Amino acid sequence: MTAAAPTTATFDSLDPATGEVVGTHPVHDAAHVAGVVDRARIEASWWEGIGFDGRKERLIAWQKHLVQHMDELVALMHRENGKPYGDAALEVTLAIDHLHWAAGHAEKVLRRRRVSSGLLMANQSASVAYRPFGVVGVIGPWNYPVFTPMGSIAYALAAGNAVVFKPSEYTPGIGEWLARSFLEAVGRPVLQVVTGFGETGGALCASGVGKIAFTGSPGTARRVMAACAETLTPVLMEAGGKDAMIVDEDADLTAAADATIWGAAANAGQTCAGVERVYVHERVYDRFLDELTEQAKGLAAEPGGQLGPITMPSQIDIIRRHIDHAIACGGRAVVGGPDAVGDRFVQPTVLVDVPDSCPAVTEETFGPTVTVTKVRDMQEAVAKANGTTYGLGSTVFGKARAVETAQQLRAGMTAINGVLSFAGVPSLPFGGIGESGFGRIHGPDGLKEFTYTHAIARQRFKPALALTTFRRTAKDEERAGKLVAALYGREGREGRRKGR
Incomplete structure (x- = not known):
C-alpha cells in the first residue's frame, strides 16, 4: 500500500447564513488521494469477498447507526449547508430509505442468472452476472450533501465496491461525518473521504478508480470527463436541469400551485430537479397565477425560516442577473423581483411574461425563482417544456391527458400530480439526458451502474x-x-x- 503523503494545507467550511467557520479541513493532494485509493483497493477485496449477505448485514448496521445519530447529522447539515432542520431531516430520511433498498435488493438484481443460449448454441449453458468495479470515486454536490451522493455511495457499496468520496468544498464536514459513521458501524474503512477543491477531485479522476460518479454543473462535468478520458475511466454524470411543470386545464390548481412553489423554492431553490419553468393552459392561467401568487407571498427566506440561505455565494450573482434580465426583456415579477436578492438570502420570486430567449428560461438559475407562461394547449406546453438542452426531471398536473402528456416529455423522470416524487421512490432510476448528463442512480439501474457485466458460456455437451x-x-x-x-x-x- 502506498503511504499517504502528509497534507498541510487546510480550508474552512462556513455557515452560509452567518459566515461563521463550521470546521477546518485538509486540502488533500494527489499523493494523499493515491494512498487513499490504494487502501480502498484492499478494502474492496475484503468487501466483495464477504458476499451479498455479508454486505447486507453491514449496510443495515450502518443504516441503524444513521437513524440513531440522525439529529447529529441534521444539525451539521443545518450549519454547513444552511438548510432548515426539517428539510435536512427529510433529506437524511430519504437517504436512509435508499440505503435500505440497495442493501436488500443487490443480490436479486446483480447475482448470476441463467439466460437463453439460443437454438444454434443449445449445447451451451449461458449466464450473466454484474460484478463490482473494485473502487468507485464519488464527487458530490453541496445542495443535497447527503441524499445525492448517497444515491451513488449506497448503491456502489451494495454492489460490492469500496468508495472514495470527495464532497463539495462547501460541505466537507458532512462527507467526513458519513465516512466516520460508516467506520463506527462496520469497523472497516470501505467508505473513505478526501477533501479539497477541484484539484483533489481531479486527482481522484486520475487515480485509477473503476468509475467516477459526479454531480455538478455541465461545465465541471465536461472537465471531469476530460480528466477521466486520460485513463478511460467510465463516468456517471448528473449535471443539473431546467425542469418544467405543465398544468392542464383540468388540474387541481391549488395542489399545482403548492407543488410549484415547493419545487421552485424548497432548499432555497437549490435543487437540480426543482421546478424552474411552468407552462399553464390558457383557460386556467389566471386562476393558477392568483393561487401561486398567494402561496408564494406567504414564504420568507430568513434565519430560522422555511427557506434557508444560498449556500454558494457566487450563485447570488447568477440569480440576480436572471431576474434583472427577465425584467429588462419585458417580464414582470408578481412576487419578489430585483429587491428579493440579498447578500445571503433570496426571497421567492415569480416571473411572468418572460421571453423564451431569456436566461431565466434557458439557463439553470438555482435559486427560489420560477417563470410562469401561458400556453394554448398541451401540444404547445410539451414543445416549450422540451425546448431546452437539459433533460432531467419534469412534472405534469392534470387528469384526462396527464399520462399522455408525461410520455411526450424529453426528460429522464416525470412526476404526475406531485413534485419530485420520482426521487423518493428507491426502485426508480434517477438521471437525465442532454446537458443533464447520463447514467442512473437509484433502483436496479443504479445498482448495475456500479458494476461491469460478466458473461459465461459453459459447454454442456459436444455440438x-x-x-x-x-x-x-x-x-x-x-x-x-x-x-x-x-x-x-x-x-x-x-x-x-x-x-x-
Whole structure:
C-alpha cells in the first residue's frame, strides 16, 4: 500500500447564513488521494469477498447507526449547508430509505442468472452476472450533501465496491461525518473521504478508480470527463436541469400551485430537479397565477425560516442577473423581483411574461425563482417544456391527458400530480439526458451502474455441428447453412408473402 503523503494545507467550511467557520479541513493532494485509493483497493477485496449477505448485514448496521445519530447529522447539515432542520431531516430520511433498498435488493438484481443460449448454441449453458468495479470515486454536490451522493455511495457499496468520496468544498464536514459513521458501524474503512477543491477531485479522476460518479454543473462535468478520458475511466454524470411543470386545464390548481412553489423554492431553490419553468393552459392561467401568487407571498427566506440561505455565494450573482434580465426583456415579477436578492438570502420570486430567449428560461438559475407562461394547449406546453438542452426531471398536473402528456416529455423522470416524487421512490432510476448528463442512480439501474457485466458460456455437451474449429468441413458448413435457413428463413419468406 502506498503511504499517504502528509497534507498541510487546510480550508474552512462556513455557515452560509452567518459566515461563521463550521470546521477546518485538509486540502488533500494527489499523493494523499493515491494512498487513499490504494487502501480502498484492499478494502474492496475484503468487501466483495464477504458476499451479498455479508454486505447486507453491514449496510443495515450502518443504516441503524444513521437513524440513531440522525439529529447529529441534521444539525451539521443545518450549519454547513444552511438548510432548515426539517428539510435536512427529510433529506437524511430519504437517504436512509435508499440505503435500505440497495442493501436488500443487490443480490436479486446483480447475482448470476441463467439466460437463453439460443437454438444454434443449445449445447451451451449461458449466464450473466454484474460484478463490482473494485473502487468507485464519488464527487458530490453541496445542495443535497447527503441524499445525492448517497444515491451513488449506497448503491456502489451494495454492489460490492469500496468508495472514495470527495464532497463539495462547501460541505466537507458532512462527507467526513458519513465516512466516520460508516467506520463506527462496520469497523472497516470501505467508505473513505478526501477533501479539497477541484484539484483533489481531479486527482481522484486520475487515480485509477473503476468509475467516477459526479454531480455538478455541465461545465465541471465536461472537465471531469476530460480528466477521466486520460485513463478511460467510465463516468456517471448528473449535471443539473431546467425542469418544467405543465398544468392542464383540468388540474387541481391549488395542489399545482403548492407543488410549484415547493419545487421552485424548497432548499432555497437549490435543487437540480426543482421546478424552474411552468407552462399553464390558457383557460386556467389566471386562476393558477392568483393561487401561486398567494402561496408564494406567504414564504420568507430568513434565519430560522422555511427557506434557508444560498449556500454558494457566487450563485447570488447568477440569480440576480436572471431576474434583472427577465425584467429588462419585458417580464414582470408578481412576487419578489430585483429587491428579493440579498447578500445571503433570496426571497421567492415569480416571473411572468418572460421571453423564451431569456436566461431565466434557458439557463439553470438555482435559486427560489420560477417563470410562469401561458400556453394554448398541451401540444404547445410539451414543445416549450422540451425546448431546452437539459433533460432531467419534469412534472405534469392534470387528469384526462396527464399520462399522455408525461410520455411526450424529453426528460429522464416525470412526476404526475406531485413534485419530485420520482426521487423518493428507491426502485426508480434517477438521471437525465442532454446537458443533464447520463447514467442512473437509484433502483436496479443504479445498482448495475456500479458494476461491469460478466458473461459465461459453459459447454454442456459436444455440438452437433462443430463450427469453431479448423476441423470444420465443407459438409459441416453446408449443414449449418441449411439449419439457419430452416430456423430463421421461414419467417422472412412468410413475411414477404403477406406483403404481396
